Amino acid sequence: MSLRVFLPPSRTEEAQAEITLDGDESHYLAKVRRARVGDSVEVLGGAAGQAWSARVVALERRAARVLLLAPLPPPQPPPPLRLVLLGMPDAPAVLDSLSAASEAGATRLALVRCARSQGRGPSPARVARVLRAAQRQCGRRLALVVEGLEQPWTLERALEHHAEWPGHVAWARGRGRPSAADLDAPAPGRRLLVGPEGGLTDGEVTLAMDAGFQMLSLGPWVLRTPTAVVAGLARLLPRST
Amino acid sequence: MSLRVFLPPSRTEEAQAEITLDGDESHYLAKVRRARVGDSVEVLGGAAGQAWSARVVALERRAARVLLLAPLPPPQPPPPLRLVLLGMPDAPAVLDSLSAASEAGATRLALVRCARSQGRGPSPARVARVLRAAQRQCGRRLALVVEGLEQPWTLERALEHHAEWPGHVAWARGRGRPSAADLDAPAPGRRLLVGPEGGLTDGEVTLAMDAGFQMLSLGPWVLRTPTAVVAGLARLLPRST
Numbered sequence: 001m002s003l004r005v006f007l008p009p010s011r012t013e014e015a016q017a018e019i020t021l022d023g024d025e026s027h028y029l030a031k032v033r034r035a036r037v038g039d040s041v042e043v044l045g046g047a048a049g050q051a052w053s054a055r056v057v058a059l060e061r062r063a064a065r066v067l068l069l070a071p072l073p074p075p076q077p078p079p080p081l082r083l084v085l086l087g088m089p090d091a092p093a094v095l096d097s098l099s100a101a102s103e104a105g106a107t108r109l110a111l112v113r114c115a116r117s118q119g120r121g122p123s124p125a126r127v128a129r130v131l132r133a134a135q136r137q138c139g140r141r142l143a144l145v146v147e148g149l150e151q152p153w154t155l156e157r158a159l160e161h162h163a164e165w166p167g168h169v170a171w172a173r174g175r176g177r178p179s180a181a182d183l184d185a186p187a188p189g190r191r192l193l194v195g196p197e198g199g200l201t202d203g204e205v206t207l208a209m210d211a212g213f214q215m216l217s218l219g220p221w222v223l224r225t226p227t228a229v230v231a232g233l234a235r236l237l238p239r240s241t
Numbered sequence: 242m243s244l245r246v247f248l249p250p251s252r253t254e255e256a257q258a259e260i261t262l263d264g265d266e267s268h269y270l271a272k273v274r275r276a277r278v279g280d281s282v283e284v285l286g287g288a289a290g291q292a293w294s295a296r297v298v299a300l301e302r303r304a305a306r307v308l309l310l311a312p313l314p315p316p317q318p319p320p321p322l323r324l325v326l327l328g329m330p331d332a333p334a335v336l337d338s339l340s341a342a343s344e345a346g347a348t349r350l351a352l353v354r355c356a357r358s359q360g361r362g363p364s365p366a367r368v369a370r371v372l373r374a375a376q377r378q379c380g381r382r383l384a385l386v387v388e389g390l391e392q393p394w395t396l397e398r399a400l401e402h403h404a405e406w407p408g409h410v411a412w413a414r415g416r417g418r419p420s421a422a423d424l425d426a427p428a429p430g431r432r433l434l435v436g437p438e439g440g441l442t443d444g445e446v447t448l449a450m451d452a453g454f455q456m457l458s459l460g461p462w463v464l465r466t467p468t469a470v471v472a473g474l475a476r477l478l479p480r481s482t
Contacts, residue, residue: 075461079460079461079462100468102462103462103463103464103465103468104460104462104464104468104472105460105461105462137463137465138462138463138464139462139463140461140462183480184480217478217482218345218475218478219320219345219346219474219475219478219482220316220320220346220381221320221343221344221345221346221379221380221381222243222344222378222379222380223344223345223379224344224378227341227344227345227471230468230471230472230475231345231471231472231474231475232475233460233472234459234460234471234472234473234475234476235475235476235478237458237459237460237476239424239425239480241458241460
């Protein structure tokens with residue numbers, strides 16, 4: 001796994017700048033990953049998603065320093081815009097879903113209170129840690145933007161968000177509904193609605209269909225929520241990717 | 242989540258047969274799921290993947306009984322044949338990958354010793370538990386068939402297995418190799434090669450390409466092994482599914 005650290009909130013971003021990392025990042029570098037002076041490292045958290053190649057120049061326990069070398073080129077083509085509307089499962093499954101959505105390339109994710117949603121969402125602090133870990137793992141430049149953390153959205157509100165993008169409902173074939181998703185038409189972005197554990201109710205599916213969503217089959221078997229997020233986002237990748 | 246139990250190894254499978262479940266299944270029904278007499282239940286583990294609708298008729302702690310009602314129809318169309326060649330990550334990630342491959346519809350999975358594989362595989366007993374839990378969760382009729390558990394396959398051997406099926410290498414776009422997978426051509430089955438954590442080496446990718454595999458892009462960011470299994474299998478679903 002590549003070595004990735006985050007810039008502190010206030011920083012100078014330019015080649016040859018020497019940056020002192022904050023305590024958590026210094027600890028991660030020195031203790032968790034046992035980096036050494038001279039190691040190559042990728043620095044995330046720059047303005048507008050800029051990432052840098054860098055080198056470790058000092059390793060004090062709570063104040064490691066890295067030297068920025070050069071900005072890393074953005075991915076080509078840029079990642080497509082993907083909004084996940086997540087029917088809230090229980091808190092551990094929400095965290096797994098956030099991690100999955102991050103890796104699988106979602107841009108934004110909104111927590112939606114559905115009929116079968118259970119319990120409360122995870123705390124903002126846990127969410128921030130999970131999103132940072134996902135960025136370290138997968139290398140994405142910008143964190144997944146999460147909405148509805150304090151107050152989950154209603155399904156009605158969720159279905160109106162980015163209504164100009166094609167909408168898809170993650171669906172296990174076993175439930176017996178047809179799939180008619182047009183996956184290869186050009187679109188500025190796409191929306192993926194994933195039900196909580198236990199699934200969307202028939203009424204909720206009807207609401208989504210009335211809002212123009214199409215069923216997107218994810219195969220013959222029922223998926224857990226985090227698995228459905230990954231499978232749905234993978235199916236929304238253009239065929240020619 | 243639906244209530245699903247497994248038939249004991251010796252059983253009579255016919256409508257109106259009353260089946261005594263084994264100790265683990267009885268415990269699961271009575272204690273874990275707190276089922277009641279009269280509850281509907283799905284019975285898995287029949288010959289050749291037959292599943293039954295059934296009803297709970299007695300709930301003793303180590304000997305619950307269910308009445309088979311009618312065989313459940315097989316999924317239409319039948320799930321496609323999918324072989325996952327899993328470059329072995331560490332044991333926890335192997336278990337997560339088996340669970341993910343089960344839900345996402347893989348037929349078989351072979352553990353493959355790659356250059357960056359770490360440690361030993363999980364024990365057969367843990368694998369059996371994970372596969373059973375995945376069946377309970379997703380409802381698939383037949384367990385994922387796992388090969389290479391005692392002795393992981395070499396990559397050379399893995400690439401020769403079902404060589405008549407199109408082969409795809411799970412690949413994160415960030416690594417800079419082209420994708421040219423023909424995903425919509427009819428095929429009797431498909432093979433998906435997923436690297437361990439840290440990825441396949443260039444030499445291993447070359448070996449796969451020489452064996453006729455194509456790169457299959459899973460989006461712009463690096464995925465953990467279990468995530469790549471789900472994303473890869475979802476991308477291999479026919480467009481019209």
